[in-house]
Amino acid sequence: MEQYPDIEVYVARVSHDTLNAWLASALSAPPLTPAGKGKWKTRGMYQGEEVPILLVDNVADGFASLWFDSSHTPWMTDQECAQHAAEALQTEIRCSLGGWHPGNDDPDRFWQVLPGGKEGAIEWPDSGR
Template sequence: MDRYPDIEVYVASVSHETLNAWLAEALLASPLSPAGKGKWKTRGTHQGEEVPVLLVENAADGFSSLWFDSAQTPWATDQECAQHAAVALQTEIRCSLGGWHPGADPDRFWQVLPDGREGAIEWPDSGR
């Protein structure tokens, strides 16, 4: 499986304290620090490589975007990260179904729940 050039997941509500603890465990990252209105950043490392991290609060429908700007993360894909994060953070995580390519449906996402259930969803929900 190819590694994604970066990882982005969408995190349902979780405290900064909980998120900081997970980032410290997963990436040896220092606590998130302010980076503008509703934005937070930090840097971690994985296998000696620096991993910049950006959190954008309320990026979409009550979810915050968590972006790892590196291919050198503990996860090869967004979905692997989502699976790990959902259990570790005990919250719902969403991510793209795969790398973007022309013709891809931009509203299809992968949902991972803390109890391990997961599957494809339409997001935003067209029924709202």
């Protein structure tokens, strides 16, 4: 499997303290710092490579976007990151189904991962709203 060029997951409500502790553990990242309205950033390290990290609060339905702008992460895919984050943060995590390819993906299909290992495909945002 090829490493994704970057990783993005969507994190259900979790405190910055909890998120900072996970980022420190996973990527030796210092605490998130403000980067504009509703945005937070930091830089982690993985295998000697810098990993820029951006958190954007409330992007959809109470979820924040957590973006690792690097192919140098402990996770090969968004789904792998989501699985790790759901357990570490004890909250729901969502990610896109597969990599992004123009014209090839359904933009409303996501992978939902819950603490405890339950996971599966969902429509998001919910088309019933």
